[in-house]
Amino acid sequence: MKVIKKVILVAVMSSLTLATLISLPSFTNNIVAATVSNNQLKLAHGAYVYNKYGQRLTTYRGSSAKTRLSKGITVSFVGSVEPIERDSKRFFLMDSDNYNQSWLPYKEIKGSCYYNIGAGGYIKAVNVSQIAGKSLYTSEATVKIKYYKDRKPYSIGTGKDKTIIKNNKTFKVDRITAVSDDPEDITSYRISGTTDAFLSVRAVKEKVRQKLKIYTAYTHVKFLQPAKTYNIQGALRTISRDHSTFLKDDIYPVENLIYLWVPSENKAELFYLLKYSWESFDAQSFANYLSPSYGDGLVYVKASDTTYFTGPYLKPRNTPEQAKAMSKTATSIDKQKLQKLIDQEKITNEYANKNPYRLCVYHYKYTLRLAKDTINSAVASSTEINEVSDLLSAAQTAVINSTDETDDRDSMLRRTLPYIHKLPYYIKNRN
Template sequence: MNLQKKMLKGAVAGMITLGLVSRLASFNAATVKAATDNNSLELAHNAYIFNQKGKRIKNYHGQKNNAYLKKGTSINFSGSIKEVEPNTKKFYLLNEDREKQSWLPYKMIKGQSYYKLSSGGYVKANNVYRIAGHPLYTDQATVKIANLKKNESYKIGVGKDSINLKNGKIYQVDRVTSMSGQSGLSIEYRVRGTKTAFIPETKIKAKPKQQLQTYTQASYIIFTQKAGTYNVDGSARSTTDPNATFAAYDVYPVESATYLWSANDNKVELFYLLKDSWNEPRFYSLANYHAQDFAGLVYVKADTTEYESGPALKPTNTPEQAQKDAKIAVKEDKQELQDLVDQENITPYQSSSLSNLENRFKAALKLAKTTLNSDEATISEVKAAKAILVKTQNDLSHYDKSQAESDAILGATTPYIIWISTMN
């Protein structure tokens, strides 16, 4: 069973557990290996064949009268797939790590991209669905608004991103996401050049021919195997609860990458801090793991996961620093955190829109005080508590209504998307 099918199977199993709708799954499952499976292009649309000057070939290998290749046709390409700097090409393939990209070089003819065929001639890149058996991605695609009721007003985006959708209007989109809301999860496309304008899939006439990368505000990882959770000292947390571990192909958000020293294993390893483990989780997850409210600092080993979507996280420390910070924190090590706690005087806010920020700050303050009162807290734990307190304090003190509106939209983005092939 390939990765895409395994992920779909795992996601469906998770959705049955959580009671979510069965059409959701991870989107970026299919990626390209360094060595390609074949040298063919698969067409997403009926496609004419052109010469090197961009003119149609009317008699292509015995076909006459403006010959074209039918949708779903596979035909060999000329050239070889090469690794390329990320986000530098309009059409590209995702490598296995989903951060690096590859491309099959294409020729620009009269402003359009064409792939050269091994049997002669060229085909437009925007008519290609797969290359060497792997999905073709694009940095932008065109969608047309449809399905709005007569005189229906449908607004997307906030502030300068605000757009009123109307039937027949065409937009360029550059990312796709699954948005969580009161009615569940919906697939949505981000309008190119905006941050918060997302068009629901139900409001467009047809999906893009090629895939778009998934957008999520949070960083998500996917587990490659069954995995447990760990404390800040690198020790394993209890797994007596059947939902205290992750299953292979579970997807979960994380907020930082940190090297931790494990005294039991006598080594340093890279870990991810699970998003909001120190606060009440506020996101959808198709994971076997169900975090308890205010569980504290909960980590997973990075080598049991792969990157899925969102900002790529860089380690906050070095392996050498991790070993040094594994020592029990003394008063001097806690002083900066203590100073932050001592100066806090939480002002009661009247705006309900601030409640989430207030709750996050209070949870961070609770974590800081617990860490300060612990005789077993390590320097690593003190540093983690300080970083969380500083960030939540900054978010609260620099509250901006427009930013809050933006975060309300972007914070609802998840990677649970099912790609319905245009070939079906």
């Protein structure tokens, strides 16, 4: 928890410092060139100037010409950027940790949001792309489907999320993602209110002017520096094969955040468990690190080598004190929980054999193999027994509860990636 608190503290302090820097508005001619400073916003689209009632002005700062602002220019704003509760505002800024948020307070008039640019002038937030040098995000935007004469209606999404796409139809979208099926058509918006209705950006008439938060079903971290991998004992793994380490700026999916006791340093450290590290499964990543065809067991990276990037925000599963206490070699009593789960193999297989090619069945088989290897290990720690028990329990539950719909959804969601507009770069530089 110390690491997480430190990250949050730094983010808050950074936001407060920024607020101090930009708190003094400019009341001179505030229309300038396109270099964005700490008290300016940049326009993503041409914009009219309004008064505080949302009415268009006929003159602004003594000139009728200044009531219409051009795309790409910067304008000084009134107010200061402030920290906010996550996802509480329609327009916001992302902090450097990719998690916490801030905002420049705006005025809401008849359903539209306006930023104060001084001298009685306001501009619509929907026409702004940057504030104080940082990209502006929106929680939701409206897009319209392009018209193609010969286009027939088609569907996206599964189950209750199934959505019919037609010419000229409008949709609300709330996230952006990279769906890995088609490199030529990879960037997609997510239809608001759905889990997996992803609409290709190429299908819409005009792209969203602000940024949308990136959606990935799995948590992804970004590496701050070159990094090696560790086992569950917190020991450095000595691997001689190519692509066994991470490079700076690599992005990779992870699944748990846990304190592991590191005997060589006599302390507990935070580690992320690499997604699918015990399976021969493509983790859908363009990082330097590649899993071998047979899997590597439980493989970890130090949280201090990474920063959160996208997906569910993970919190530590244990405390440093628990990590130390559970680092001892597991006893037969400690292994009972895992053994009971392994003993359910026959029952689970009755479900698995009905649909042997479902994604969840694939995961279950590899996790069961990991569990059997772990239970037979003479050096497995109590932590390892607990971790593998939780993984096997989740895998069994997924198989038992699996349906055609959940399998289709899982297959789609595992392909949501954070490589927005950058897939060709990662493919080119992977080797």
